Amino acid sequence: MKGAVIQAKAGIADGILNFLKEALDKGFFDALLLPVRVPAGDSFSYILMRDTSLLDGAFPLPPVMPVQGARALSSLTRYGKGTNRIAVLMRPCEIRAAIELHKLDQVDLENIFLLSVDCPGVLPLGDYIKDPRKGDALYEKVLQEWIIRSPRWACDICDKFSMPHSDAHFGILGAPESSLFVIPGTTKGKDFLESLDIEYHTSVKSWETKVQELTEEISKKREQTLQALSRDTRGPERLLGIFSKCINCHNCMRVCPICYCRQCYFDSDALKLTPDNYLMRAQKKGALRFMPDTLLFQLGRMSHMGLSCVSCGTCEDACPMAIPVSRIFTLVADSMQEVFDYVAGRNPQDPLPQIVYKEEELKEVEKAYIETYNK
Amino acid sequence: MKEFEPKIVYFLCDWCGTGGCETASAHHLYYPENVLISRVHCTGSLSAVHILRSLIEGADGVVISGCHPGDCHFETGNYRARRRVAVVKSILETLELGPERVWFRYVAHGEGRRFVDTAAEFNDHLKKLGPNPLKLRRDT
Numbered sequence: 001m002k003g004a005v006i007q008a009k010a011g012i013a014d015g016i017l018n019f020l021k022e023a024l025d026k027g028f029f030d031a032l033l034l035p036v037r038v039p040a041g042d043s044f045s046y047i048l049m050r051d052t053s054l055l056d057g058a059f060p061l062p063p064v065m066p067v068q069g070a071r072a073l074s075s076l077t078r079y080g081k082g083t084n085r086i087a088v089l090m091r092p093c094e095i096r097a098a099i100e101l102h103k104l105d106q107v108d109l110e111n112i113f114l115l116s117v118d119c120p121g122v123l124p125l126g127d128y129i130k131d132p133r134k135g136d137a138l139y140e141k142v143l144q145e146w147i148i149r150s151p152r153w154a155c156d157i158c159d160k161f162s163m164p165h166s167d168a169h170f171g172i173l174g175a176p177e178s179s180l181f182v183i184p185g186t187t188k189g190k191d192f193l194e195s196l197d198i199e200y201h202t203s204v205k206s207w208e209t210k211v212q213e214l215t216e217e218i219s220k221k222r223e224q225t226l227q228a229l230s231r232d233t234r235g236p237e238r239l240l241g242i243f244s245k246c247i248n249c250h251n252c253m254r255v256c257p258i259c260y261c262r263q264c265y266f267d268s269d270a271l272k273l274t275p276d277n278y279l280m281r282a283q284k285k286g287a288l289r290f291m292p293d294t295l296l297f298q299l300g301r302m303s304h305m306g307l308s309c310v311s312c313g314t315c316e317d318a319c320p321m322a323i324p325v326s327r328i329f330t331l332v333a334d335s336m337q338e339v340f341d342y343v344a345g346r347n348p349q350d351p352l353p354q355i356v357y358k359e360e361e362l363k364e365v366e367k368a369y370i371e372t373y374n375k
Numbered sequence: 376m377k378e379f380e381p382k383i384v385y386f387l388c389d390w391c392g393t394g395g396c397e398t399a400s401a402h403h404l405y406y407p408e409n410v411l412i413s414r415v416h417c418t419g420s421l422s423a424v425h426i427l428r429s430l431i432e433g434a435d436g437v438v439i440s441g442c443h444p445g446d447c448h449f450e451t452g453n454y455r456a457r458r459r460v461a462v463v464k465s466i467l468e469t470l471e472l473g474p475e476r477v478w479f480r481y482v483a484h485g486e487g488r489r490f491v492d493t494a495a496e497f498n499d500h501l502k503k504l505g506p507n508p509l510k511l512r513r514d515t
Binding site for chain 1: 423424427428432433445451455457460461462463464465468469471478479480488492493495508510511512513514515
């Protein structure tokens with residue numbers, strides 16, 4: 001793999017922002033979509049900007065992920081591509097979600113330039129907003145020492161923290177002192193570097209080795225963690241014990257980048273029934289919890305978006321009851337994607353498993369009829 | 376003690392599955408009375424949520440029958456249904472909620488015998504498994 005080396009004397013963020021500023025000045029992009037600290041200073045949001053002076057307040061790697069970038073991008077390109085070229089800087093999980101949304105026709109990537117960056121993880125949103133200053137200090141340390149061990153569960157076991165399928169990737173790991181790698185991932189990315197007169201044939205071997213080492217280490221950890229988690233969630237008793245706290249606010253669905261339906265089935269009238277229906281169900285079960293259909297919502301949502309789940313953990317950040325939603329969804333999504341040998345967001349060319357089929361497959365799902373039963 | 380009688384939801388597609396059921400009746404073949412037949416336009420139109428909802432709200436098992444591969448009235452519905460059933464089974468398997476309570480078997484229009492056999496076999500299978508723990512939970 002080849003890439004370019006750019007200067008980052010005053011830190012990683014500064015290096016990336018200067019680079020983007022130059023690209024914007026040279027007119028390769030018309031606008032940028034970047035995370036910027038909100039004026040009150042206690043959170044971050046994606047800002048669409050043309051004015052380079054606004055770049056000073058931008059954070060290529062903010063300490064939290066309040067809005068999943070793919071969600072921001074899908075609201076930007078809801079009605080298809082615009083005439084402007086927009087560069088978006090996102091974390092790898094956001095890029096992967098954007099690719100899934102692109103397959104689902106919810107994001108138009110044609111005039112969008114995807115930029116990704118090595119990600120050390122983010123802090124849990126709830127912890128950060130309680131004390132943003134403390135969070136900032138902690139995250140500064142995370143960035144300096146490059147401890148991938150973020151306290152957030154989804155990030156701690158994220159083994160896809162680098163080089164997603166983006167147009168260009170900023171490599172931080174293994175880069176020489178006070179500099180960064182820019183690695184083009186597509187022809188669009190190569191054109192971009194060429195138009196900036198940047199030579200991109202330097203070897204990025206040190207970055208590749210570091211990423212590979214870390215990926216292997218985290219993959220092992222992910223497997224172990226999921227195995228342990230699976231022991232704690234098996235069976236109706238344990239599972240309902242976890243979901244019993246749910247207040248049916250459906251926040252997890254609203255913040256999920258993959259849940260794009262404008263009318264969620266679980267918010268629809270299909271699940272709003274007459275008192276007699278509820279009474280009948282209560283009679284059958286002995287009693288009925290209100291709000292009903294909590295488990296159906298969770299399992300149903302899994303069946304709807306599990307194949308595209310990128311394990312970003314936004315659902316868990318948004319849960320007011322601190323239910324480990326993303327853990328259970330990650331556990332199920334991983335095994336579901338394994339059935340179809342599919343990895344969400346890996347490649348825009350991989351078709352969604354729900355829209356294609358093979359004639360010879362999944363024989364284990366079919367119940368074989370061997371002989372005449374009860375003859 | 377009264378023997379446990381499972382409640383079975385049997386989803387049949389409008390074309391082959393229902394046809395198999397009709398053939399069975401024409402030949403006076405019998406299937407267990409605790410099987411509730413539910414017609415769907417095509418097994419490919421059956422949402423995973425219908426299967427999950429049946430299991431949560433009172434069924435002990437769900438069985439889905441549609442056209443044989445290559446025979447689907449809409450050409451690809453049964454292949455899609457197979458993928459969808461795989462998704463449901465993988466959820467139920469990972470969370471140990473009883474993936475063996477969902478069956479998927481092709482039944483052609485003329486296969487009345489196969490239809491009643493499937494119903495009887497699934498009935499016996501569920502009797503061995505016992506009641507579905509999910510349907511008895513009031514905190515769902």
